[in-house]
Amino acid sequence: MLQIVSATKFFKGQKIFSKLDLTVAKGCFHVIVGPSGCGKSTLFDGLTGVFPLDEGSLSWNHETLLSLKDHASYMQQKDMLLPWFSLLDNALLPAKTGGQDIKKATKQARSLFQRLGLKGYESHFASQVSGGMRQRCALVRTLMFNRDLILLDEPLSALDTITRRSLQSLLLLLQTEFKKTILMITHDIEEALLLADEIYLFSKRPMSISRHFVLDSPKPRKFNDPTLLNIKADVLDKLEGDLIHEQG
Amino acid sequence: MNRVNLLAVLFMGLILGLWEVFVRIMAVPIFILPPPSSIFAVALVQAPLILPHALVTLTEIVMGIGLAVCTAIPLAIVMFAKPTLEKAFAPFLVASQAIPVFAIAPLLVVWLGYGIASKVFMAWIIIFFPICVSLLEGFKSCDPEFRVLFRLMGASFFKTLRLLYWPWALPRFFAGLKVGVTVATIGAVIGEWVGAQQGLGFLMIQSNARLQVDIVFAAILWLTAMGLAMWWLVGILEKKVITWK
Numbered sequence: 001m002l003q004i005v006s007a008t009k010f011f012k013g014q015k016i017f018s019k020l021d022l023t024v025a026k027g028c029f030h031v032i033v034g035p036s037g038c039g040k041s042t043l044f045d046g047l048t049g050v051f052p053l054d055e056g057s058l059s060w061n062h063e064t065l066l067s068l069k070d071h072a073s074y075m076q077q078k079d080m081l082l083p084w085f086s087l088l089d090n091a092l093l094p095a096k097t098g099g100q101d102i103k104k105a106t107k108q109a110r111s112l113f114q115r116l117g118l119k120g121y122e123s124h125f126a127s128q129v130s131g132g133m134r135q136r137c138a139l140v141r142t143l144m145f146n147r148d149l150i151l152l153d154e155p156l157s158a159l160d161t162i163t164r165r166s167l168q169s170l171l172l173l174l175q176t177e178f179k180k181t182i183l184m185i186t187h188d189i190e191e192a193l194l195l196a197d198e199i200y201l202f203s204k205r206p207m208s209i210s211r212h213f214v215l216d217s218p219k220p221r222k223f224n225d226p227t228l229l230n231i232k233a234d235v236l237d238k239l240e241g242d243l244i245h246e247q248g
Numbered sequence: 249m250n251r252v253n254l255l256a257v258l259f260m261g262l263i264l265g266l267w268e269v270f271v272r273i274m275a276v277p278i279f280i281l282p283p284p285s286s287i288f289a290v291a292l293v294q295a296p297l298i299l300p301h302a303l304v305t306l307t308e309i310v311m312g313i314g315l316a317v318c319t320a321i322p323l324a325i326v327m328f329a330k331p332t333l334e335k336a337f338a339p340f341l342v343a344s345q346a347i348p349v350f351a352i353a354p355l356l357v358v359w360l361g362y363g364i365a366s367k368v369f370m371a372w373i374i375i376f377f378p379i380c381v382s383l384l385e386g387f388k389s390c391d392p393e394f395r396v397l398f399r400l401m402g403a404s405f406f407k408t409l410r411l412l413y414w415p416w417a418l419p420r421f422f423a424g425l426k427v428g429v430t431v432a433t434i435g436a437v438i439g440e441w442v443g444a445q446q447g448l449g450f451l452m453i454q455s456n457a458r459l460q461v462d463i464v465f466a467a468i469l470w471l472t473a474m475g476l477a478m479w480w481l482v483g484i485l486e487k488k489v490i491t492w493k
Contacts, residue, residue: 006301015364048396048400050396050399069399069400069402070402072400073400074397074400076393078393080373080394080397082394082411082412082415083492083493084415084490084491084492085411093411094400094401096397096407096409097402097403097404097407098401098402098403125492127492145400145401248348
């Protein structure tokens with residue numbers, strides 16, 4: 001279980017967020033939705049220890065940690081594939097840097113390539129494949145960390161709508177097939193509705209949780225699910241309210 | 249041949265043509281300024297005289313480049329890994345470039361002798377700087393987001409260096425190497441001017457004293473050809489190494 005208690009972060013004397021509480025139970029898929037620029041990525045930087053939190057505590061599986069650096073894998077909007085490596089070698093990076101058994105890791109990576117629809121592209125370079133393929137490869141690399149917790153920072157927002165839909169079903173596999181615990185940031189409400197067990201709606205600075213939704217309809221979900229549509233209307237209402245409030 | 253190459257050749261031809269015409273019309277004596285045609289002729293006819301000297305100079309330059317590469321890479325890595333050391337070394341690096349090589353050339357001959365060592369050293373001083381600095385800048389230009397990714401993967405400095413920083417910096421390294429090989433001739437030739445028994449610089453000084461200006465120019469032609477050839481070879485090496493661009 002991932003537990004964030006009273007997380008606080010200042011930047012240049014300005015409060016980005018304070019006393020933020022968030023819990024993701026083991027095997028759950030929680031999604032943070034919020035307007036762009038509200039500080040969602042700063043929260044992730046705090047979790048991964050890139051820019052540590054100023055206050056608050058973190059724990060993973062009841063172990064208190066300074067950061068999730070050695071416990072979480074991380075995927076973001078940019079695919080971050082290295083142009084001098086083939087897709088397979090890119091996927092093997094966590095194995096190479098983490099001193100895993102390369103033979104075993106290669107076998108694992110190849111089967112993930114097959115599972116995520118990249119078979120036959122192992123020796124291609126990132127520049128030779130589409131944005132969707134690159135993000136699939138980034139997803140394989142994320143799984144190759146072999147860590148139980150996954151942080152996703154708008155992983156699909158650089159993709160076109162059609163590609164995004166097909167990759168959303170792969171993100172769902174992280175939970176259903178690979179049994180990971182996932183915390184994702186997105187600003188795509190429909191994406192959140194399709195994937196999340198719980199949605200945290202964040203407000204603008206100082207960032208705080210303005211609403212919390214629990215979604216219990218079974219996955220994979222369809223857009224026309226009435227409960228989802230209700231929640232969607234709720235979320236949009238809330239976001240719009242925040243916007244009007246901001247302008248007023 | 250593409251358009252740009254064609255233009256370069258045409259421009260070169262124009263300049264050489266003007267030079268040739270000027271010398272012929274003004275009847276400039278051959279010991280003042282020989283026409284390009286006779287320079288090319290001498291460069292070929294006198295090849296048996298010039299080539300052994302060219303070979304010596306080439307050896308000095310190549311050894312200087314080798315030495316520079318072997319020292320610049322570790323130093324750039326050390327300075328990148330420890331910014332405090334970079335601050336400590338930087339003044340010396342800059343000073344090594346600010347002091348004119350002409351000024352220390354006689355000293356080097358005194359210290360290292362008339363042989364090839366003093367010339368290799370001169371070439372090394374000149375080539376070392378652009379390679380080291382461009383490599384260091386290449387390391388530093390690495391996208392911080394990739395550094396974060398490697399940190400999260402738990403990569404050690406040396407693994408990150410091998411898999412990320414080094415390939416990232418390679419284009420800059422080659423840019424520095426290209427500058428290095430083209431200016432390397434300066435170091436070697438100055439070293440030979442000051443004191444040597446062989447080499448193109450030595451040949452130039454000797455021929456100059458005997459008013460054999462055509463030989464001086466022929467030696468310069470060979471030197472230029474060597475510089476161009478090395479530039480070209482580095483370009484080929486770069487294309488072989490950096491396959492992803």
